[in-house]
Amino acid sequence: MPGIDEGFWDQLDARIAATIVRAPRRLRPPQASSNPARVSRPASMIEVQAERHHVSDWTGLVETISAAGAAAQVQDERLRERNAAYEVLAGDLRRALDDVERYKGLVAQAQAQAEAKAREIQALAEARIDAIQARADARVQRAEERAHAADQRVIVVEDWLTTFEEASRSLLPALRAPIAKAS
Structure with a gap:
């Protein structure tokens, strides 16, 4: 578990195992010792020591459990505190996600408006281009008509000039007649 490290649980297991191993045993009557050097203790002393050992073993177990x-x-x-912190963070995350969704909607709306405005501007530009092209075509048409009319006038003038030249040539021989010389 994150709040308590593994060492704590290992120590707790060791203390419980040691307490169980040291659990009080039934008192056995003193036996005759095979070792003559060993001094036997009186039975009352053994009971007091066993009783102390028994109480201290249970006290240790209670302390361990406590x-x-x-x-x-x-x-x-700690888990409650973390859970509360997680709840706060989850609420913040939900609000942030709601904000992101709202911003996505606003971005999509802005993109749609921008695309509509771009189409509108493009349509206006194309209309202006068409209008300018129509005016230019009309001017070119008028200029071509004027040029054609001018060409026609030039042809008429050339025809007149040719007629005048021919008429003037026909008059010219009569003028070339010798003038009488006065002697």
């Missing part, structure tokens, strides 16, 4: 309970409460409190 420590485990306190550690579990601390871990439970």
Whole structure:
């Protein structure tokens, strides 16, 4: 578990195992020792020592269980704090996601408006280009008509000039007649 490290649980298991191993045994009556050097203790002394050992073993077990309970409460409190922090973060995340979705909608709306405006501007530009092209075509048409009319006038003038030249040539021989010389 994240709040309590593995070392704590290992120590707790070791303490429980040691307590169980040291659990009080039934008192056995003193036996005759095969070792003559060993002094036998009186039975009352053995009972007092066994009783102390028995009480201290159970006290250690209770202390171990109490420590485990306190550690579990601390871990439970940490988990509650983390859960509360996660809830706050989850709420923040939901609000952020809602904001992102709203911004995506606004971006899509802005893109649609921009595309519509671009199409409108392009349509206006094409209409202006068509209008300018039509005016230019009309001017070119008028210029071509004027040029054609001018060409026609040139042809008429050339025809007149040719007629005048021919008429003037026909008059010219009569003018070339010798003038009488007065002697």
